Amino acid sequence: xTHSAQGxxxxxxxxxxxxxxxxxxxHEVSLEVREGEIVTLIGGNGAGKSTTxxxxxxxxxxxxxxxxxxxxxxxxxxxxxxxxRLVGRGLVQVPEGxxxxxxxxxxxxxxxxxxGRDDRDGIARDLEQVYTLxxxxxxxxxxxxxxxxGGEQQMLAIGRAILSKPRLLMMDEPSMGIAPLLVARxxxxxxxxxxxxxxxxxxxxxxRAALKLAHRGYVLETGRVILADDASRLLxxxxxxxxxxGEA
Amino acid sequence: xxxxxGRGFSLFSRGQLAVLALLAxxxxxxxxxxSLQLSAPMRTVVTSAIMALGLNIVVGWTxxxxxxxxxFAAIGAYAFGIxxxxxxxxxxxxxxxxxLAGAFGAFGGWLLGAPTLRLRGDYLAIVTLxxxxxxQDGLKNLEAITKGTQGINPLPxxxxxxxxxxxxxxxxxxYVYLAFLAVIVFxxxxxxxxxxxxxxFAVREDELAARCMAIEPDKAKLKAFxxxxxxxxxxxxxxASLLSSTGEPANYDFQVSILxxxxxxxxxxxxxxxxxxxxxxxxxxxxxxxPIATQAMQRAGIGSTGNVLSSPDNYKYLIFGLALVLMMRxxxxxxxxxxxxxxx
Amino acid sequence: MTExxxxxxxxxxxxxxxxxxAMVALGYxxxxxxxxxxxxxxxxxxxxxxxxxxxxxxxxxxxAVLDPGTLGEGSHWLLLFGLVIGAGLFCGGLNVxxxxxxxxxxxxxxxxxxxxxAIGVSFILVNLALFWGGAPMEVFGGGNAAAASKDFPELLExxxxxxxxxxxxxxxxxxxxxxVTIPLMVGLTLFVKKTRLGRGMRAxxxxxxxxxxxxxxxxxxxxxxxxIGGFLGGAASVMWSVYNNTISFQMGFRAGMDAFTAAVxxxxxxxxxxxxxxxxxxxxxxMSDQYIETRWTNVVVFGVxxxxxxxxxxxxxxxxxxxxx
Ligand SMILES: Nc1ncnc2c1ncn2[C@@H]1O[C@H](COP(=O)(O)OP(=O)(O)OP(=O)(O)O)[C@@H](O)[C@H]1O
Ligand SMILES: [Mg+2]
Numbered sequence: 001x002t003h004s005a006q007g008x009x010x011x012x013x014x015x016x017x018x019x020x021x022x023x024x025x026x027h028e029v030s031l032e033v034r035e036g037e038i039v040t041l042i043g044g045n046g047a048g049k050s051t052t053x054x055x056x057x058x059x060x061x062x063x064x065x066x067x068x069x070x071x072x073x074x075x076x077x078x079x080x081x082x083x084x085r086l087v088g089r090g091l092v093q094v095p096e097g098x099x100x101x102x103x104x105x106x107x108x109x110x111x112x113x114x115x116g117r118d119d120r121d122g123i124a125r126d127l128e129q130v131y132t133l134x135x136x137x138x139x140x141x142x143x144x145x146x147x148x149x150g151g152e153q154q155m156l157a158i159g160r161a162i163l164s165k166p167r168l169l170m171m172d173e174p175s176m177g178i179a180p181l182l183v184a185r186x187x188x189x190x191x192x193x194x195x196x197x198x199x200x201x202x203x204x205x206x207x208r209a210a211l212k213l214a215h216r217g218y219v220l221e222t223g224r225v226i227l228a229d230d231a232s233r234l235l236x237x238x239x240x241x242x243x244x245x246g247e248a
Numbered sequence: 249x250x251x252x253x254g255r256g257f258s259l260f261s262r263g264q265l266a267v268l269a270l271l272a273x274x275x276x277x278x279x280x281x282x283s284l285q286l287s288a289p290m291r292t293v294v295t296s297a298i299m300a301l302g303l304n305i306v307v308g309w310t311x312x313x314x315x316x317x318x319x320f321a322a323i324g325a326y327a328f329g330i331x332x333x334x335x336x337x338x339x340x341x342x343x344x345x346x347x348l349a350g351a352f353g354a355f356g357g358w359l360l361g362a363p364t365l366r367l368r369g370d371y372l373a374i375v376t377l378x379x380x381x382x383x384q385d386g387l388k389n390l391e392a393i394t395k396g397t398q399g400i401n402p403l404p405x406x407x408x409x410x411x412x413x414x415x416x417x418x419x420x421x422x423y424v425y426l427a428f429l430a431v432i433v434f435x436x437x438x439x440x441x442x443x444x445x446x447x448x449f450a451v452r453e454d455e456l457a458a459r460c461m462a463i464e465p466d467k468a469k470l471k472a473f474x475x476x477x478x479x480x481x482x483x484x485x486x487x488a489s490l491l492s493s494t495g496e497p498a499n500y501d502f503q504v505s506i507l508x509x510x511x512x513x514x515x516x517x518x519x520x521x522x523x524x525x526x527x528x529x530x531x532x533x534x535x536x537x538x539p540i541a542t543q544a545m546q547r548a549g550i551g552s553t554g555n556v557l558s559s560p561d562n563y564k565y566l567i568f569g570l571a572l573v574l575m576m577r578x579x580x581x582x583x584x585x586x587x588x589x590x591x592x
Numbered sequence: 593m594t595e596x597x598x599x600x601x602x603x604x605x606x607x608x609x610x611x612x613x614a615m616v617a618l619g620y621x622x623x624x625x626x627x628x629x630x631x632x633x634x635x636x637x638x639x640x641x642x643x644x645x646x647x648x649x650x651x652x653x654x655x656a657v658l659d660p661g662t663l664g665e666g667s668h669w670l671l672l673f674g675l676v677i678g679a680g681l682f683c684g685g686l687n688v689x690x691x692x693x694x695x696x697x698x699x700x701x702x703x704x705x706x707x708x709x710a711i712g713v714s715f716i717l718v719n720l721a722l723f724w725g726g727a728p729m730e731v732f733g734g735g736n737a738a739a740a741s742k743d744f745p746e747l748l749e750x751x752x753x754x755x756x757x758x759x760x761x762x763x764x765x766x767x768x769x770x771x772v773t774i775p776l777m778v779g780l781t782l783f784v785k786k787t788r789l790g791r792g793m794r795a796x797x798x799x800x801x802x803x804x805x806x807x808x809x810x811x812x813x814x815x816x817x818x819x820i821g822g823f824l825g826g827a828a829s830v831m832w833s834v835y836n837n838t839i840s841f842q843m844g845f846r847a848g849m850d851a852f853t854a855a856v857x858x859x860x861x862x863x864x865x866x867x868x869x870x871x872x873x874x875x876x877x878x879m880s881d882q883y884i885e886t887r888w889t890n891v892v893v894f895g896v897x898x899x900x901x902x903x904x905x906x907x908x909x910x911x912x913x914x915x916x917x
Binding site: 083116 | 791792799804805806808
């Protein structure tokens with residue numbers, strides 16, 4: 001993997017503390033995503049990966065530390081930018097479990113991605129890009145979202161996010177519950193999107209595929225970052241190999 | 249605090265004993281301040297407490313919202329009326345009347361519960377509300393049996409070994425009712441720590457997990473419904489005896505169900521002691537404080553009688569409503585219960 | 593009157609009442625769709641709408657309103673539309689305020705906690721209506737007890753629209769109900785389908801977290817839902833008052849139960865479901881009044897409610913289960 005496009009930090013998370021009720025789930029998590037990168041966040045079940053993304057998106061309240069996006073502080077314990085405003089700034093997430101709108105058609109779902117946008121031409125262009133990326137969505141555009149297969153729903157969720165015109169696209173386990181062939185297809189799409197200049201933060205359980213795709217990676221374990229390095233080096237790191245790649 | 253702690257056998261917890269003793273002492277207050285005329289409202293405190301204890305089994309222990317508990321009180325009252333009134337052939341007398349009223353109540357609870365207990369919580373609540381309205385209208389419309397809005401009367405008062413009770417012996421009458429309450433508190437307390445009680449808590453906390461522990465949630469819920477309904481029916485029967493009439497069906501309307509719910513919630517969901525306290529507070533407010541305040545204001549000549557705001561009696565709904573809203577907002581577990589939780 | 597004429601008359605009553613019920617039902621269904629709360633206070637918000645309308649009519653002078661000479665033909669309609677909008681805005685605003693003050697802090701609390709709080713709000717509003725009814729105003733009949741029913745003046749008088757000879761009567765009030773409710777329902781449908789806020793409502797109802805991730809301000813969407821639901825309830829209360837010529841502080845309980853039953857019948861959460869359910873409940877009521885007995889009608893309606901909840905909780909148009917990922 002070449003370290004082609006590495007610019008200024010687009011997203012920086014510093015000492016992030018968060019939790020639910022009386023349970024603290026993230027203990028001072030720090031990570032950084034630079035312009036043009038694919039960064040992956042890997043870790044076992046319950047490590048806190050989804051929580052991290054939800055904090056960045058402003059859904060789960062932050063208890064400590066701060067999050068900066070494009071140089072501006074968006075979240076901290078004192079409050080931050082409201083979740084719905086972040087999307088307009090280009091901070092877009094494809095959430096875990098897809099969360100598509102079941103009683104809207106595929107096209108309506110995609111257009112929900114463009115909820116805050118008014119640039120008709122831009123929306124039309126992005127819609128075309130999504131249809132090119134995932135042809136199946138074009139043929140199913142009138143079908144209800146809830147009746148799509150799991151893999152199709154994942155493509156729909158990614159397409160919907162693209163219509164939000166992201167600067168940083170965060171994806172939470174896009175490969176979950178999807179056949180290997182389709183996973184390859186989706187990862188290929190991620191690579192293509194990155195080539196067009198999109199910065200990506202990818203959360204994955206499928207560590208091998210993610211590390212092969214990414215420039216850099218972070219390993220999260222029970223709410224702490226225990227490793228951070230170039231993806232190629234993590235791929236050969238004995239600790240990663242043992243714990244996440246299933247090799248002795 | 250339970251029998252199971254091996255602290256030796258005790259009929260009641262300390263809190264329960266304290267409240268029961270307090271209730272037992274109220275006739276003294278009446279002696280000291282006859283103008284308060286406490287004996288009638290105190291008997292209402294007792295019947296309301298019994299109804300609320302029944303509701304508590306359903307709402308507090310099993311976690312099902314029943315908005316139609318008054319319907320079971322109505323079933324109890326009318327069963328008592330039909331079984332004891334001289335205009336019907338049964339005339340089983342006070343004691344059998346109360347017992348059979350409880351049985352009819354349990355049957356009513358089972359009848360309503362069997363098809364509906366699988367429903368989601370909020371839907372079940374609405375179904376029980378609808379049931380309450382149906383029972384009310386049914387009683388009103390089936391005049392041939394229920395005498396419609398006249399109510400069934402006269403009804404017998406309790407009697408013990410030929411010693412009759414009547415309006416002239418309110419204190420004796422009160423103690424009989426208090427004895428009913430004490431027995432029911434005792435039964436509830438034992439239920440709470442019984443196998444069935446633990447099943448109810450399990451169902452309330454997590455129905456799925458309960459199922460995994462080989463508890464059949466539907467059966468446990470049905471028993472809660474039936475037992476709760478039986479207690480409400482007994483309360484209804486006692487209330488009817490007190491009035492010597494079932495009263496009109498509208499006496500068992502939604503407001504009555506909400507009063508019972510207020511008692512449970514204000515006193516502390518799930519806590520027997522709390523419910524006894526809640527009954528004193530709510531009924532005291534409703535049947536003692538408001539009427540006295542109304543009289544006092546009239547005597548003092550404050551406000552004309554035409555002015556709604558000047559009659560404390562007109563603030564009933566507001567008080568019920570505020571009690572519910574504030575309790576849900578600040579103390580969803582109720583007064584007694586939450587204090588316990590803080591202490592832990 | 594022939595059998596057919598009797599039946600046709602009941603159809604007219606049923607449709608008129610049904611449209612009103614449908615408007616109230618929309619308020620239940622929209623709020624339930626978006627925050628999964630049975631807004632128990634909705635019926636009482638409806639009541640207060642009626643009291644506001646009567647107060648306005650009274651302030652304008654009952655005598656002037658009742659005398660067609662003073663206002664002229666068209667102005668009766670103008671007054672009606674004014675009342676619909678005034679009561680609508682008032683009930684909408686009230687609904688939003690209730691949500692802000694009571695429901696919003698409890699949004700994450702267990703459902704039953706929210707429902708009990710809503711019942712509490714309902715009782716508070718009933719009491720406010722009682723106070724309002726006791727206000728020393730000419731229209732409220734002066735010294736009448738606060739709890740007494742109030743006469744609502746006949747705003748639209750006129751002869752039988754089907755002609756003087758016809759046994760079946762179609763009054764101006766019946767017509768007015770359709771003139772007011774149909775555009776509101778069509779407007780609502782278009783609003784939800786076509787506008788940005790409407791799409792935000794649908795999205796929030798289907799998956800609130802995903803909606804936030806789409807950049808939807810869900811708080812605003814929820815407030816808008818309460819506003820619209822309240823508006824429709826307020827508009828309905830004016831029509832109800834004009835149609836029945838009487839209001840009371842407890843009228844919201846029955847109206848609310850009819851409407852909630854309608855919402856459940858149509859499938860709670862579904863807008864067309866609430867409309868169809870409302871009309872069906874109206875027709876069921878009318879037929880029960882005629883062919884069973886008026887005094888059994890409430891039992892019939894509650895029976896329908898229970899049967900639907902037990903045997904088909906998703907309603908006629910409802911969705912099998914709320915899809916939750
Ligand atoms: N809404 C919630 N309420 C309470 N606890 C939660 C909630 N969401 C997550 N948690 C807890 O927080 C911890 C971290 O969860 P999170 O979903 O962030 O993990 P994850 O790394 O994404 O795991 P996975 O790979 O299984 O998706 C877990 O222990 C989980 O039980
Ligand atoms: Mg996760």
